Amino acid sequence: MAISTEQRHHWLYEFGLNGFILFRNFLPLDLVQTMYDQIQPIYRGELARVMAGDTTSLRGRNRMSFDIRYYVEKLGGPLDDDRFRRNPVIEELVTAVLGRWRHGVTKAECPFKDSGTMSWHPDTESTGDPAQAVRPTRLTFNVPLVDVNDANGPMEVIPGSHRMHHHEVHRYIDSLPQIYSVKIMMRRGDALLRDGNLLHRGTTNVTEAPRILLDQTYRAVDENAA
Numbered sequence: 001m002a003i004s005t006e007q008r009h010h011w012l013y014e015f016g017l018n019g020f021i022l023f024r025n026f027l028p029l030d031l032v033q034t035m036y037d038q039i040q041p042i043y044r045g046e047l048a049r050v051m052a053g054d055t056t057s058l059r060g061r062n063r064m065s066f067d068i069r070y071y072v073e074k075l076g077g078p079l080d081d082d083r084f085r086r087n088p089v090i091e092e093l094v095t096a097v098l099g100r101w102r103h104g105v106t107k108a109e110c111p112f113k114d115s116g117t118m119s120w121h122p123d124t125e126s127t128g129d130p131a132q133a134v135r136p137t138r139l140t141f142n143v144p145l146v147d148v149n150d151a152n153g154p155m156e157v158i159p160g161s162h163r164m165h166h167h168e169v170h171r172y173i174d175s176l177p178q179i180y181s182v183k184i185m186m187r188r189g190d191a192l193l194r195d196g197n198l199l200h201r202g203t204t205n206v207t208e209a210p211r212i213l214l215d216q217t218y219r220a221v222d223e224n225a226a
Helices: 005-018 029-051 069-075 088-098 169-175
Strands: 020-023 063-067 101-111 138-144 155-157 191-195 200-202 213-220
Touching: 005 020, 005 088, 029 063, 029 101, 069 101, 088 101, 088 138, 088 191, 088 213
Parallel strands: none
Antiparallel strands: 020 191, 063 101, 101 213, 138 191, 138 213, 155 200
16 A cells, blocks of 8 residues: 555654654554454463563563564464554664565564563664664554553653663663653554664553564664675
8 A cells, every 4th residue: 555645744744753653543453353363362372471480582571572573474364464563664663764674573462460660761773873863773663462551561762762762771861851652542553663762661550461562573674784
């Protein structure tokens, strides 16, 4: 599906301003439901591993992050649907931002009851020379498989922070008297495309159900690489 020139400019302006685009009613609910159904046994298996003492998938208290690419490639089905893993609208926008790119990880982020709030962080390892302007190197397409509200651990972001280098973020950010952040509330069918350099954190899930958010990442290809 081609994006109109006007819509493309609008979305890219939004991305440049905030560091993310929030798409409302982007995916059909029947697709999201089948993706949710398919991931349930995978989630239960990963949770059983954690409860048995394997903490490799934990990113803080009661917060799982696990790679689903193996399952997707072996099983196919809804989690391998092109509208999630190879969405043409998302890939057109990714190309506009990154230029040449390759697919990165395909993961599920699942904070469950009483998950800890994370520290502020970017997803990028480097944004280039600190003396130069920040260059985007990684984007993430997020699809919630449940409605995301204030109670079940929404992602919190600092709009505009994607334009900064964050080499010493942990040295300074906790001493700021006020941070003007936004919690990203989404309903099933919504989606998010965000800059990996955007400062964000997962918040506490106080409900009984896990908040399952899918990640499909994209990484810039170094034009100077052999």
